[in-house]
Amino acid sequence: MTKRLTIALDAMGGDDAPDVVVKGANMARNRYPDVAFRFYGDEARIAPLLGRFAKLSAVSRIHHTSVTISGGDKPSQALRSGRESSMGLAISAVKDGSAEGVVSAGNTGALMAMAKLLLRTLPGIARPAIATVLPTVKSECVMLDLGANIQCDARNLVEFAIMGEVFARTVLGLPKPTIGLLNVGEEDMKGHEIIREAATTLRRLSLPIEFRGFVEGDAVWAGAVDVVVADGFTGNVALKTAEGIARMYTTFLRSAFQSSIVARIGYLLARRAIGKVRARVDPRRYNGAMLLGLNGIVIKSHGGTDVFGFANAIGVAVDMARGGFNDRITEEFERTGTIAAPVQQKAAVS
């Protein structure tokens, strides 16, 4: 029997809030009938939407607040005035134990800043990271950090590796996930000092992890490893480059299929097969970036996603809560409590 979970939702975050949030929750409720929801935001706008879904209403509560954090707010502004906002209250629900996870499609910087302030990081973790699951030729991988930490030291990268590994094990269900550091070449001497130091530490630590060394930008998508670790600057550029190239291909193919009558007929015949490819790489399917390393489950949905995408982000929160992700992380860091020490020394680089 699975425990009844409660997910807190920032009902006012995202381009089409609260509409997408409520409808996304309804879709998620159909998938996870034993999950309850708490909506934080403008009751006058949420209640009528919720009223349309009887089964969802039965497992939901609305917590009114008229304060919202806008997409343009800086993290510092959010910290000053955000505690009573829909985002702040939803995070607080995780802190006080009334919810097992929070999902917001609001401002990423504000969400990270407020979640760090309210929830704090897990013991042993210096900095949380943003992670997401991405498609590869083989299956999927988890990549982190995607932008929370623009500059990282070796210790941060080592911690990201361990968090990514636990995520792949507990949420993706991989028995022995492989890990790689994103670099400009595979050889030991490639890259800058920080990444080489992180590699040295990951090799030295007697962790039960499958560290495969460095992985290049192209090998990631061939499925070279299950966990791809990068500093937030590099990870963000890699993720957005991937999105940009995918969009470029889609644009080129669309115009190619419309370029002649014969090509159009070809498209109609191949449409079902092309639809499967589209589904496989659908960004909505991979919606729901995880803020890992916090003392609570926090999921960031893309601000412009639709109902299907928002439901998937809720699904990530549910999977993490059920997989006991944060307990596993804490165990891992307790077991390998010595990680920080050797990393802080300069590791010898050949």
Added chain:
Amino acid sequence: MTKRLTIALDAMGGDDAPDVVVKGANMARNRYPDVAFRFYGDEARIAPLLGRFAKLSAVSRIHHTSVTISGGDKPSQALRSGRESSMGLAISAVKDGSAEGVVSAGNTGALMAMAKLLLRTLPGIARPAIATVLPTVKSECVMLDLGANIQCDARNLVEFAIMGEVFARTVLGLPKPTIGLLNVGEEDMKGHEIIREAATTLRRLSLPIEFRGFVEGDAVWAGAVDVVVADGFTGNVALKTAEGIARMYTTFLRSAFQSSIVARIGYLLARRAIGKVRARVDPRRYNGAMLLGLNGIVIKSHGGTDVFGFANAIGVAVDMARGGFNDRITEEFERTGTIAAPVQQKAAVS
């Protein structure tokens, strides 16, 4: 009347050398009938290949050497023993003025190290960069650095921006190329200090360049700017990510088109249109990375390219020589001789 150009070729560099080099030169000769070639390498292997192409033979000379630099050689090894190698001699031909440019499909690190040693950088340029032309939804862009400089300061980034701008103007023929710094967001406060300092300098300099600030990884492929500037680590990851995603899409589409008889027929009908997309993003078409900032034209061909790809790399060398790229660069740096000074100070970052 165009001046008769001579291109020096490292006949032994690349996976299928000297075969691809000689055949690639033959294809290039058909495109550029007034270009002459010098082949550096094992005469016993080059001569029989060259003998098959009468017109190419008429404009070619072979310079024998039995020394070659292998793909696994470190730059330091290449510097110690490489001067008499096919790569070293081909670069020297540019130095002593017997060729206007050199093309090699050999080891990138060795090529950069030896080219720096033999040719030196252009006046005012601290570090050369690797650049390439890439397809975008709108047309094309030039991206640099792609891996020559793993860590860069603001001055390096500013110099890359100016070199990229001159390349876009003289070789791509764009009258007023736009420039962007690859970053994790568009806002001024995004990214790390080095990139913000570079942006501040580029805004302050009274250069006649169209600096557009920061550009994100996805916007690059939408054609946001004509010149994309990054440190070598970030640029390399972005380029390889783009290659990897392109390959993943191709794999997915291929298997989709083979997934049913109807899809196969659809593919056959749409094949011509899909072929146009493939041609538009064909990596061979964009083969030929430029080592910019050196006192001579040096082009790196992909080691695994074919005859068509190698011919295109020669084409890049020809275009750069004809466009007077290095003279324009030198003029630009003389005109704006004050670049280095303000950049070396810490710029105020808001």
